[in-house]
Amino acid sequence: MASALINVPPKAKRGEIIEIKTLISHVMETGFRHTQLGAVIPRNIIRRFVCTYNGTEVFRADLYPAISANPFIVFSTVATESGTLSFQWTGDNGFSVTESADITVE
Amino acid sequence: MERAASRREFLQIAGGVAAGLGLGAVVTVRPASATPAEMQEAIRSVVGSARVTPGKVKIELPPLIENGNAVPLTISVDSPMTEAQHVRAVHVFTEKNPQPYVATFHLGPRAGRARVSTRMRLADSQNVVAICQLSDGSLWSDSAAIVVTLAACLEDGI
Numbered sequence: 699m700a701s702a703l704i705n706v707p708p709k710a711k712r713g714e715i716i717e718i719k720t721l722i723s724h725v726m727e728t729g730f731r732h733t734q735l736g737a738v739i740p741r742n743i744i745r746r747f748v749c750t751y752n753g754t755e756v757f758r759a760d761l762y763p764a765i766s767a768n769p770f771i772v773f774s775t776v777a778t779e780s781g782t783l784s785f786q787w788t789g790d791n792g793f794s795v796t797e798s799a800d801i802t803v804e
Numbered sequence: 805m806e807r808a809a810s811r812r813e814f815l816q817i818a819g820g821v822a823a824g825l826g827l828g829a830v831v832t833v834r835p836a837s838a839t840p841a842e843m844q845e846a847i848r849s850v851v852g853s854a855r856v857t858p859g860k861v862k863i864e865l866p867p868l869i870e871n872g873n874a875v876p877l878t879i880s881v882d883s884p885m886t887e888a889q890h891v892r893a894v895h896v897f898t899e900k901n902p903q904p905y906v907a908t909f910h911l912g913p914r915a916g917r918a919r920v921s922t923r924m925r926l927a928d929s930q931n932v933v934a935i936c937q938l939s940d941g942s943l944w945s946d947s948a949a950i951v952v953t954l955a956a957c958l959e960d961g962i
Contacts, residue, residue: 715917730902751914759910760907760908760910762905764907764925766875770921770923771922772920773915774915775916
């Protein structure tokens with residue numbers, strides 16, 4: 699159901715700063731909205747996003763209901779070595795998605 | 805004919821009552837928006853009582869946005885991002901959303917560049933505040949005012 703889009707350059711020079719773009723499909727229901735009959739729509743958001751580079755955490759974000767639906771996050775990291783960047787989103791109702799991307803550092 | 809008309813009337817009345825109930829309920833139970841004071845409180849709860857100095861951090865936000873549901877937000881910090889001197893965290897707060905927290909970004913020397921972008925919701929025209937925490941423990945802030953034409957959080961679900 700949930701699908702993520704990740705943009706990581708496949709190749710980079712050692713020490714180069716690379717920009718990473720991530721987008722994940724998620725409603726990010728705030729918990730402040732109501733149905734037409736007045737019932738509260740329960741909160742359902744992604745609370746945490748973590749990016750690890752060969753197992754080392756390089757970026758983390760704590761998200762709140764004020765983040766738009768389908769959270770889009772852009773950040774950067776230093777290309778240190780060839781390997782795998784892994785991305786994990788976790789949230790309410792046991793939501794958890796992990797994606798990864800490979801990078802070759804020359 | 806008689807039957808059809810009464811059925812239509814019934815549906816119209818039922819629909820009107822349901823809509824009335826729904827609207828009434830929405831108006832009465834909607835949470836009050838946070839206030840600038842609540843935002844200050846939230847900031848204090850996150851960064852403690854340390855002094856926050858304006859500068860170093862920069863919010864890039866359009867001055868006017870039509871749709872408050874997806875407002876592009878970019879935050880950059882003037883920092884060399886080395887092992888000795890880097891940004892530890894960036895916190896974003898709003899004044900008038902139902903709750904003041906937007907996001908916290910945890911960075912480090914591995915980030916290379918202290919620049920983060922995302923999209924946020926805004927419930928009203930208001931100020932957005934970013935506070936960054938550097939590796940030496942100092943706190944820096946920036947604030948940006950934005951006018952929102954169509955607020956987020958107002959439309960209701962089914």
